[in-house]
Amino acid sequence: MGGPPFKVLGTPDLRTPTRYLTWMARTQLSVLLGEAAFSVLGLGMAAVVPYVLGRTIDDGLTAGNASALLAWASALLCAGALQAVGGIYQHRMSILAYCNAAFRTVQLLTRKATELGGALPRQVATGEVVTVGVSDIKWIGAGVEVSSTAIGLLVAFAVVTVALLGMSGLLGLVVLLGTPLLLITISAVIRPLAKRQGLHREQIGQLSRLGVDIATGIRVLRGIGGERSFAERYRLASLKARTAGVHAGRYDATLQAAQVLLPGAFVVLVVWLGGRFVVGDQITPGDLVAMYAYATFLVNPLRAAADLFTSIANALVSARRTIRILSLHPELADPETPRNPPSSGDLVDAGSGFTARAGMFTAVAADVPEAAGRVADRLGRYVDSGVTYGKVPLSDLRLADVRQRILVVDAEAAMFTGPLRDELDPFGEGDTRLKAAITAASADDIVEALPNHLDTEVDGLGRSFSGGQRQRLILARALLFDPDVLVLVDPTSAVDAHTEARIAEQLLSFRSGRTTIVMSTSPALLDRADRVAFLTEAGVVADGTHRELLTSQPQYRALVTKGEV
Template identity: 45%
Template sequence: MAGRNKPTTRRDPSRVARWDTGVPDARSPARYLLWIARGQLGAIAGATVFGTVWMVTLALMPALVGETINRAFARGDEPDLGAAGLGCAGILALGVVHHLSGTLRHRFSESSARTAGIRTILVLTRKIAALGSALPAHADTSAVVSVVTADIVPIGDFVRMAGRAVGALVSFVTVGGLLLGTSLPLGIIVLVGMPALTLSVGPLLRPLHRRQDAHRAVLSDLGKHTVDLAYGLRVLRGIGAERVFARRYREHSQRARAAGERLARVETLADLAQVLLPGLFTVLTLWLAARLAFAGTIAPGDLVTLYGLAGFLVLPIQTATELVDKTAKGLVAARRVVDLLAAPPGGPAEGLPVPGRPSAGGVELADPASGLVARSGEMTVVRVDDTEAGADLADRIGGYTESAVTLRGVPVTRLATPALRRTVLVVDSRTELFAGVLRDELDPGGRHDDARIRAVLDAVCATDIIDALPEGVNSRIGPRGYAFSGGQRHRLVLARALLTDVDVLVLVEPTCAVDAHTEAEMARRLSQVRGGATVVVVTSGRAFDTFADAVLRQSDGTGMEADR
């Protein structure tokens, strides 16, 4: 239909700008938390304003109730209904303001906390992507997952406390003035005694945090064994080690349970102290206030005021204690984030751009250390006797290790890492599949149609894998493609690499874990679907020799010689 709006896949620039986190301040955990807070001053300011109104209106409620009682019975036994009605209207209005401000406070607080978590996830995700293959040298998988999933919670809690903390401080000062105006002795006792008792919980926080760290470390270790047991079950059964690993998992599980029980004991004591001590002090204060009321020192309405204000003070003082606790936990979590952000990248984030591609037959890649020269648009086979030397060569070409390799005449170590990754793709046995729809896994950018995807799958002899799935290429696969065999996973990874359409493709043992017939067929078909890409095949076999433009042999792990 003419004039009808067509769907578009372009992203809204305003949404992209909103999540442009910028460069985090990772000089220290405290600076990182402040950076997170500065990034959402609007939400924090809203939470602070409405949190203050919420706290102050709650603090004024008992004072207004007490004043209403005093005015209503100021003439003795005859109540003043007009004063009582006016006071009740004021109480109702204060309650409405309290309710609305509480709702808005919660909305702003949750928004700031969740945004803090999402910004941390984005920062860490970009850092992980920049580290690339260098990530395992700085942190194992379970530790990274723990940082991304668990540590964002205390960081968000720290930001969430901002509005409550300011509101608690303002309301505490307000209540202090009301208490002193009602009864000077009781006001001094409450304002000095209650903070002292509540802050006495502080000594419990240090052992609490130590046990939290210990519990987290044990859970991280248990997570590693869980992953090993889940994904390696087939292998463990094959070598008869299933019971050994299951027993090892049970032992780690029991250690995690014991650590959790030790943590729960300290948490219980801390929570009990935070509630019990202020509560006991409130009972003592009310007992003293009741004695003053019976003695005629204070009016009955003042007793109601003191009762409400003393009970209210538990809230702001608990908030202060909670702020100390959340800040300490936030600093611990931020320390882990900062440690990961401080890891040196696998290459320069900023550097020289990748030069334009040379004409067909021009030098694309050159490795002076081995003598490798790969020409543009050609398939070069490097036959190796030492598979470790072949893997080292691939890492040098991909810029994962220091080397003198040049790409189109420029050292790869001087190229910007993002641009290098878009130009050179290394595929080896360490490459993994990810959970999700298989089609999205093979073609993340959605650039290819069904015919192209089918042609590439056919080239790597993987159509039988797809045909066996319930929904074909649209089927969902589990984490790391655990339902597939090693050979099937490798063929799917190879298909994904071919669909990226990079200029330079480095394949390390691309036909591993397949039989001789499939290997020969894959070599023939790969030469037909690679398009104009420059392909370097590092292999110990001869299946690709017939279809290669050049065959080199590396026998001593360093130098190369032409094999034909």
Template identity: 40%
Template sequence: MTNRLFDPSVAPAAVPEVNVRGPWSFLWWLVRARPWPLVLSALLGTAWMVPLALTPLVVGQAIDGAGQGGGAGDVVLWALVALGLGAVQALAGAGLIQAAVGAEAHAVSYSHRVLMRQVVRLGATLRGKARSGDVAASAAADVESIGQAFEVVGRTVGAVIAAALVTVALTVTSPLLGLAVLIGVPAAVLGIGPLLRPLQARDEAQREQMGIATSQAGDIVAGLRILRGIGGEARFAERFRRTSQQVRRAGESAGRMEAWLQAAGVLLPGLVTVGIVWFGAHLALNGAITAGELIAFYGASAFLTLPVSTATEAAETVSLARVAAGRICTLLCLEPDTVAPPHPEPLPPGPLSLTDPETGITARAGRLTVVVAPADRTGDLADRLTRPVRPDGIPPVLLGGVPLDRVDLAELRSRTLRSGPADPLFTGTVREELTAANPTRSPEALDRALWAADATDVVDALPGGLDAQLDEGGRTLSGGQRQRLVLARALLASPDALVLEDPTASVDAHTEARVAERVAALRTGRTTLVFSDSPLWRGVADHEIRLNPGPAPAHPDRPAGEPS
């Protein structure tokens, strides 16, 4: 069974339906999505390996021809054959590199795209469903592991075909030596098998520790200023050091198993080569094979170490890819809290009212409403008013008279916006950050949004102004500067219904007064709901709602200033 992760209306044709039944299903989906790079890589890998396998046989024929009085002509002929094989191998090798990198790039690109689309699909619900470290590790280490598995496919196919060809040639020359190769080479490959399961288990443990460490590092960086303020920097640094040591120990454990795997990949085919050479020398002394055939057997048996080592590498990379694909499938199987309604109802044009029968909150269309609520409830209330998620038995929030869970998600996101103190700033220029919701907004609209958020001085103070680069999260800015830029971004989006959660919690009273008055003026004729207990916001509100502490419903909405 397949699982459609993305809305067909937004998913490009280049990314087909994805199969997340399990890691093998996901890897096979990547193969089917674009098989030609792998097919070309396999063909070129065969063209690269086969000449290398045939060269010892050609050299043996040349030696036998010269020893049996064939003359210089036979030697020159076989030399030209060897030269031709070398030329084919060189050309195929150059093409193989490009084809293998193309197959790797395909796997990495498609994996990245489905991951990023899933992150966008989950939206704000991702934080509660997966660790940020797991997402970051999947987008980096897991995708890279899958790409490496696709890169080795061409060489592995070529190695298998070349090994089979050499085995057939040796069997035709000497059935006894051919039988030895038929037994020895598979035995060497199978001898590696018992090491794969422990390697996979240790890789999974290392990957788990890496996800934990990445999450901790992200949390520490995001909250470094707060940690320093409360004197907790050293304590959290020590905690991260302990986690890092756990990652190191897990990596060392996986590395030891990889070392054993690599050692087995050298030792086992080496033993096969020694055995075949000893047996061949014994046959040559008895006159069963010629000197040229002995050299050919030696060269061919030495070549067989390459297919075995390639098979070892393939087994290791595929094992890592399976672990990585399993992690990616876990993320891709997450479901958002909001799903598109089967039969959406359109919203009315113009300003939209917001009505919550459960709490009594009502924001009239085109008016500014201030809600005074306990601080520990504002986040949940803002979520409830803007997300079409409701427990069974609780009446839905109405947006323009339409239940939120019946509104098309694309229309809901384009006409409503919730902005809060936890909203991040992303890396890029200030202009790109502010106009992310609508890059076509005019410079005048941008100036008005900055003026209303009292953020013009923030931009002017940056080197480069609107073209200045912001660090991740806006770490170089103060809390008040970040909050004003976030507010300017929300105002520039110009939604029909805007829900603001404590939009001026980090600024002083004079700045808050200017922001409240300017936002009220800029949003005239559009619905704005502000969660704040500041008298400055209450002073510019068209309506005020007070919620009692606890889960009790609110009082009906009333004109601003009316006692509760």
């Protein structure tokens, strides 16, 4: 496994789509210059071949000059060889430019997603990020790589025009004036096409977002009987996307037809004029052959020019969607002058009155689950607050330092596709520590039941596991990370009582000497905690051991015993 394609991504220009594409081109200027050079060589030689062919006929065959025939035939062979070399390496450089632009954009999107963290789904739908990362990067790559091809096309047109002017001033003027008119006509179709393609992609993005929402919440939908409602919403969104796609397809078909019809008609015009000149003895038979070859040659560059406009138009649409995501800002930022994090210390939330003593197992029992969630967000600095760690405000620390030392794991933590080993041990801590963490999370039976154990492929979001199994595997991953402070929000809410008791005992042993905070109302966990904080909407109203609070706090006793005692 290698590292990322680009170790230094740079700072993209996000002011406009054009500026973004221009910046992307500047990041690989040497590649694009190489592509342009080979494009000039390949297309330039392709434009020279008809001239050499005509001279071979006139100076060699028609004149009966064997030495001239050999010389021009040799020149034709060299021109063809150079054309092949230019075409091969231009294509290789073109693919490299395409991949560079696409993968750099993917890395920029990944960096932005990491920077935004949990704020990403609050600012942009997951489906839109997926659409940009899968579909739009292809057009960005294509838009960047075709820019250098344009130079070769211009050179080829220049060579053909000069050659035809040498044969006939009228033919040269037809090519010189007709080519821009063709491109203008084709570009008139491209503009509405780009607009309709942009609308189509917006509809596809909305459809993707809806699909992700349905796939993520399918269990909830089944529980409340909402499958039909969301299926109807998906059907209507699909119809809108299909309609937008049909409208874009109509313009695309018109463009494809124009790319064939207009250059073809142009070639017919040039050949017709050339034939008249041959009949009038204004040009030689060799010039006629050369002229026909020129006319045929012009078809491909004209189509390539139309494709170039299409690629750029699509790239601008894709770049607009990309910079919309790359322009998002995180809800939290690093301080201008960050402080060094303490090696350890108490974690104190003055807003709620909660304190987690360093090295202790502290539980929080909240009468309202949302209150516990808010405290967890403040302790992990997912919102700005006055929380201190070792008497240092979290707001004075870099976010990366906070994330390294304080890990918050809630019931909605995600699992990803791939081997279970990589899912649980992304940093390669090794099987010894991994198995210890799995045992502490009481997840041995889950791993043993899998067909390939730790090498079993996990599907998207771990949907093949039950709720309790997912909780235990996520807990194992968190334990293996081994942060200074571990905050667990309802880690055993979907686990049976016997398994929960084992987890409580093993968690205390595994995290011995490190700060562990558990948000739960489970008696099995509360009874194992060194201290328990009873949290209400007003804040922490009582603090003590589980047994002390059972005796002194009737409200706490009713909460944790579910009113049974």
